[in-house]
Amino acid sequence: MDSKPSDEAGELAGKPPLPVKIVVAGGFGVGKTTTVSVISEIPLLTTEAAMTEVAAEIDRTGHVPQKTTTTVALDFGCITIDEEIKLYLFGTPGQDRFGFMWQDLTQGALGALVIVDTRRLEDCYAAVDYFEHHDIPFVVAANRFHGKLEHHLEDVRWALAVSEETPLISFDARQRRSVRDALLSVLHMSLARAEYPR
Amino acid sequence: MALSAMAGGEDWRQPPDPGLTRPYLDEAGGVDVPPPVREASGVRPYLLTGGRVRPADASLEIEAQVQTTPAGHSDADRLMFEHRDIVVLCAQPISIAEVAARLGLHLGVARVLVSDLIEAGYLAVRRPDVGLPQNKKIIERVIRGLQAIR
Numbered sequence: 001m002d003s004k005p006s007d008e009a010g011e012l013a014g015k016p017p018l019p020v021k022i023v024v025a026g027g028f029g030v031g032k033t034t035t036v037s038v039i040s041e042i043p044l045l046t047t048e049a050a051m052t053e054v055a056a057e058i059d060r061t062g063h064v065p066q067k068t069t070t071t072v073a074l075d076f077g078c079i080t081i082d083e084e085i086k087l088y089l090f091g092t093p094g095q096d097r098f099g100f101m102w103q104d105l106t107q108g109a110l111g112a113l114v115i116v117d118t119r120r121l122e123d124c125y126a127a128v129d130y131f132e133h134h135d136i137p138f139v140v141a142a143n144r145f146h147g148k149l150e151h152h153l154e155d156v157r158w159a160l161a162v163s164e165e166t167p168l169i170s171f172d173a174r175q176r177r178s179v180r181d182a183l184l185s186v187l188h189m190s191l192a193r194a195e196y197p198r
Numbered sequence: 199m200a201l202s203a204m205a206g207g208e209d210w211r212q213p214p215d216p217g218l219t220r221p222y223l224d225e226a227g228g229v230d231v232p233p234p235v236r237e238a239s240g241v242r243p244y245l246l247t248g249g250r251v252r253p254a255d256a257s258l259e260i261e262a263q264v265q266t267t268p269a270g271h272s273d274a275d276r277l278m279f280e281h282r283d284i285v286v287l288c289a290q291p292i293s294i295a296e297v298a299a300r301l302g303l304h305l306g307v308a309r310v311l312v313s314d315l316i317e318a319g320y321l322a323v324r325r326p327d328v329g330l331p332q333n334k335k336i337i338e339r340v341i342r343g344l345q346a347i348r
């Protein structure tokens with residue numbers, strides 16, 4: 001494996017697993033927690049994390065916008081991929097504020113799943129902006145609440161103005177296989193990006 | 199302990215392609231898009247723990263795996279409070295996020311306590327490799343692992 005040796009390991013029985021992660025983003029109530037918990041092999045865990053936010057008001061005089069630190073709940077789960085790799089899924093809200101700080105969370109992420117509720121598309125704008133600006137591979141996934149979509153996917157693409165290369169899928173956050181497939185499409189995006197970096 | 203490089207070389211201040219602007223960005227004839235804020239030098243208050251300050255950049259990733267070393271097991275009884283709880287909890291490798299969640303600690307606090315224990319040799323750590331998002335072999339393995347889920 002091309003991983004760093006953990007020299008501090010002493011005489012540990014085996015090496016700790018290699019952690020990888022995918023971020024699950026979107027507005028409140030879009031189905032992030034449902035998505036993570038339906039596929040996680042451990043019961044969903046929650047922790048509090050600090051995030052630095054930029055005030056919603058944009059200062060047009062060029063001043064650095066006011067920053068505040070807020071605490072947000074981060075839910076997560078994990079999936080054992082093989083004898084070495086452990087995949088973590090971190091679900092976090094990220095709407096409302098433009099320019100919220102996700103550096104900590106997205107550092108080293110393989111990619112992101114941005115969940116949208118097609119009745120409230122605007123809730124995912126901030127997340128889409130973030131992943132675009134930071135060149136993090138992502139997929140937009142419309143959660144089929146009540147088994148249907150309120151809008152056609154192409155209308156969603158138009159409304160979000162995401163590029164043609166960004167996959168737009170619909171899925172059901174309550175179905176494990178559907179979540180698995182949504183995560184697979186994120187990973188295919190990650191693979192494509194790894195093959196043809198921007 | 200090697201620190202993984204911060205995502206280097208990115209231009210964090212680059213404005214978005216105007217053709218790819220969400221409707222609300224287009225109001226009032228093109229609002230300037232503020233640069234995504236990246237706090238490199240400022241110390242976040244929650245990193246102040248036990249009177250020590252750590253630069254944010256030195257933070258361990260939240261998914262980094264930690265596991266108690268033999269030294270950690272044998273000295274566990276001599277450790278205090280959360281340090282001891284962590285050493286007991288990490289008999290099997292878990293992430294820093296799990297340490298925080300299972301002990302009801304704020305993520306930033308868990309991170310500092312874990313760092314202390316790594317420094318003391320009581321925890322071994324495995325951090326995500328640098329360049330992981332570009333590692334095709336790893337991504338392919340993750341794909342295969344997920345495909346096995348039914």
Ligand SMILES: Nc1nc2c(ncn2[C@@H]2O[C@H](COP(=O)(O)OP(=O)(O)O)[C@@H](O)[C@H]2O)c(=O)[nH]1
Pocket residue numbers: 026027028029030031032033034035091143144145146147172173174
């Ligand atoms: N009918 C339906 N309800 C859903 C679906 N996904 C999530 N929900 C419900 O919507 C609510 C919000 O979901 P949650 O996962 O907590 O959203 P989060 O705020 O993004 O974490 C919960 O009551 C879920 O049970 C779905 O696909 N269909």
Ligand SMILES: [Mg+2]
Pocket residue numbers: 029032033034075091
């Ligand atoms: Mg939730």
